[in-house]
Amino acid sequence: MQVIHTIAELRRHLAHFDAPAFVPTMGNLHDGHLALVRQAKPLGDVTVASIFVNRLQFLPHEDFDTYPRTLAADCDKLAAEGCDVVFAPTEQELYPEPQGFKVQPPAALADMLEGHYRPGFFTGVSTVVMKLFQIVFGQSKQGGHAVFGKKDYQQLMVIRQMVRQFALPVTIHGGEIVRAEDGLALSSRNGYLSPQERIEAAQLSRALQALAAQTLAAGSDGQAAEQRAVKALAERGWQVDYLTVRRREDLQPPTAADLQSGRLVALGAARLGRTRLIDNWEF
Numbered sequence: 001m002q003v004i005h006t007i008a009e010l011r012r013h014l015a016h017f018d019a020p021a022f023v024p025t026m027g028n029l030h031d032g033h034l035a036l037v038r039q040a041k042p043l044g045d046v047t048v049a050s051i052f053v054n055r056l057q058f059l060p061h062e063d064f065d066t067y068p069r070t071l072a073a074d075c076d077k078l079a080a081e082g083c084d085v086v087f088a089p090t091e092q093e094l095y096p097e098p099q100g101f102k103v104q105p106p107a108a109l110a111d112m113l114e115g116h117y118r119p120g121f122f123t124g125v126s127t128v129v130m131k132l133f134q135i136v137f138g139q140s141k142q143g144g145h146a147v148f149g150k151k152d153y154q155q156l157m158v159i160r161q162m163v164r165q166f167a168l169p170v171t172i173h174g175g176e177i178v179r180a181e182d183g184l185a186l187s188s189r190n191g192y193l194s195p196q197e198r199i200e201a202a203q204l205s206r207a208l209q210a211l212a213a214q215t216l217a218a219g220s221d222g223q224a225a226e227q228r229a230v231k232a233l234a235e236r237g238w239q240v241d242y243l244t245v246r247r248r249e250d251l252q253p254p255t256a257a258d259l260q261s262g263r264l265v266a267l268g269a270a271r272l273g274r275t276r277l278i279d280n281w282e283f
């Protein structure tokens, strides 16, 4: 496995391949990331993972400075999965000058849910992903494939729409959420939880499953079910940003007809102590 830190070297290396399969990450890798790498491997003729903590997608009060950076351990895990190339640029390499040009996703998709609570988040994500795609796929003859986890459900939708609207030569694949035995979605930020919080953290996925079940129950009032779900988590000590049921296709609130036809997703974000967790449940 090659570990590459510069754009020029990555481009030289990838010039020998036709169709990269790419998994972008912020590092501190767990089994959720490794499942994406396993999914990517058969899609292309070279498997590339990137590790870059992208300052552009963090608000000033968020955890950019303390985000875990564990490059050596990450490379061991990627090598064991048979990843071919790790691209781990420095900030100076990826942003040698202030990134004045940015990719602005449509407000209708990016200003709600995560974008409401993390303003600018999807602009930061779209900008870095566009840049990484230029670097990874820029010299490939056939374009390629990229895999994103469904845990970041709205992010996956934003990236799919970006690729469609800019006609990027990349096929986007969604990876299923990998969970711990108690249902907690694996996440780098789970490492911030105290032992007691780690036990409580499984309640987020349970709340989403309960919300899904109540939404489907005959005669249910969706808004009342959401309010009950928020209240129940708040009473356990969580600070809830949102727990809500949306249509999978556009993340808009479902109509009565949508409730009949299905294809819904319950999405949630909530803070336990200083740790903000997100999760979702398709139903």
Ligand SMILES: Nc1ncnc2c1ncn2[C@@H]1O[C@H](COP(=O)(O)OP(=O)(O)OP(=O)(O)O)[C@@H](O)[C@H]1O
Pocket: 024, 025, 026, 027, 032, 033, 035, 036, 147, 148, 149, 150, 151, 152, 175, 176, 177, 178, 179, 185, 186, 187, 188, 189, 190
């Ligand atoms: N449990 C999981 N199952 C499947 N994919 C995941 C999981 N956790 C993260 N991913 C995906 O891995 C990719 C890289 O995500 P990232 O490096 O931010 O990891 P993370 O664990 O989500 O970190 P954070 O805790 O900072 O949100 C994203 O596409 C993300 O959706």
Ligand SMILES: CC(C)(CO)[C@@H](O)C(=O)[O-]
Pocket: 024, 025, 026, 052, 054, 057, 125, 128, 129, 152, 155
């Ligand atoms: C896609 C991504 C690597 C962009 O920084 C990040 O948002 C993530 O890890 O999900």
Ligand code: BAL
Pocket: 026, 057, 152
């Ligand atoms: N997992 C998405 C990246 C972030 O939360 O910043």
